[in-house]
Amino acid sequence: MTILQKQFFALVRSGLWGNEADATLFDASTDWAKIYQSARKQALLGIVFDGVQTLPKEKQPPRNIYLQWCNAMLHIEENNRVLNRELANVYALMRENGIEPVLMKGQGVAQNYRYPLHRHCGDIDLYIGPDNYEKANALLRKEVTSELEETYKHINVVWHGVTVENHRVLTQLSAPLADRRLQAEIKRWHGSDECRKRWIGDVEVTLAPLPFDTAFVLIHSVQHFLNEGIGLRQICDWACMLHAQRNLPEKEDIAHLLKSFGLEKAARVFGALAVCFLGLPQEDLPIAYRKKDIPTAEWLLNDIWQGGNFGHYDQERQNRPKGYWKGKWFTFTRAIGRCYELGALAPREACWYPFVLIKHSMEMQWKKRFSGNSSLHN
Incomplete structure (x- = not known):
């Protein structure tokens, strides 16, 4: 493992778990530009920045890179807030029309991080199921600005400025026997009391x-x-x-x-x-x-x-x-x-x-x- 990788993973571990990063790995020769680019490349700018905060001031990035990082952090946090706001809006729309989506990945997974707003966010993935799939699509299309090609699993639309993936099929495995077990498990819990409820921002969502x-x-x-x-x-x-x-x-x-x-x-x-x-x-x-x-x-x-x-x-x-x-x-x-x-x-x-x-x-x-x-x- 290169010195860059050692430094990078020390900061990732610190950002994930809250312990202090090993300061002995960092000195005047530390290539902070490469560390920043590695964090960007892995979509971990927020997590690595949390690790940077545990270093002594004299071992943190130079001012220009630090300010660039702070600006990126503001964007990550704001993107998460926007996604959380639109998550509340899409749940309100669906529930008003008798549909209860299951939130998959994304903002649901983020709640397991120490600072959910620091996880690099993407889109809103909702599992609707086959019964209400077309109805949910019709509701979204009233305010859609663009739509990508529909796949066997979902449609992908831009709704209120954020990407929403509306799933008819939650996921599939390629191996036939494994997939039959997977689909049976999804059918077993979907719509049941086994689903979890969790507050994300201003909305209580349903999770698998x-x-x-x-x-x-x-x-x-x-x-x-x-x-x-x-x-x-x-x-x-x-x-x-x-x-x-x-x-x-x-x-x-x-x-x-x-x-x-x-x-x-x-x-x-x-x-x-x-x-x-x-x-x-x-x-x-x-x-x-x-x-x-x-x-x-x-x-x-x-x-x-x-x-x-x-x-x-x-x-x-x-x-x-x-x-x-x-x-x-x-x-x-x-x-x-x-x-x-x-x-x-x-x-x-x-x-x-x-x-x-x-x-x-x-x-x-x-x-x-x-x-x-x-x-x-x-």
């Missing part, structure tokens, strides 16, 4: 049961990893969720779900990374990692370090070409390449993933051809 929500964070990360890559923020999400519930009795339920979904190995590798590099206490893990998982965790960390948030900073990665079929072929060939190289993380998912991509593309083309496209641009 804690064991499933925790497993879902890992599922989502594995899927993105096989397709395009993930950033360190996704590992931090996993670590913070586990740590926030460390004293709750659901740990065995989480382990059972992950094993039934065929993700035991992914859980071990993510766990090794979270413990060895992020400082998560080992006893917080639902599935303990093994010594042989550490090299895989190091390989995973190298891919994350090179690619950055969702692989967007991978210098060897080509841009998706314009045109529907060219774009689909690009996505398919990239996924095959990643599955071949990275199947060590989730072997069964890597095996089935390319076939599922083809299946979903064909289903969406069939829907567009024979059912009509209900997007904003019709």
Whole structure:
């Protein structure tokens, strides 16, 4: 590990857990510009900045970088406040029309951090389910300013200036047996008293049961990893969720779900990374990692370090070409390449993933051809 990486991870661990960063790692030669860019690349500017605050003043970044960081922090906090405000608005709209969304990822996961407003935010993901999906879409489209192509899982719209993903399908696994178990589990708890309630800003939202929500964070990360890559923020999400519930009795339920979904190995590798590099206490893990998982965790960390948030900073990665079929072929060939190289993380998912991509593309083309496209641009 380079000195830059040692410094960076010392600040991440400090920001996540509130302990003081190792000040002996920092001196007059510290390249703060590179540390800042690494934090930006991994979508962890807020977390690393919290770690910076624990350093002695004389070892903190120079004034120009510190002020740049402060300005970035203001933007991160304001973006979170905007997202929380619109979260309250979209819940009000849905509830007025008899729909109870389940908030997934995003602002729900942020509540597990020491400072939720310091987590880099993205969009609002709502699981509606198949029964109210079209009704919810119609409600949103009344105030939508743009809409991306609908996928088999969701629509993606800009509503009141924020991105909202409205899900018919919460998520899917590629391995058929694992996916049947996953869909059965979602159907079992959706709309039941097992769902949790939690206040975020001015609204009480509905969240999935804690064991499933925790497993879902890992599922989502594995899927993105096989397709395009993930950033360190996704590992931090996993670590913070586990740590926030460390004293709750659901740990065995989480382990059972992950094993039934065929993700035991992914859980071990993510766990090794979270413990060895992020400082998560080992006893917080639902599935303990093994010594042989550490090299895989190091390989995973190298891919994350090179690619950055969702692989967007991978210098060897080509841009998706314009045109529907060219774009689909690009996505398919990239996924095959990643599955071949990275199947060590989730072997069964890597095996089935390319076939599922083809299946979903064909289903969406069939829907567009024979059912009509209900997007904003019709």
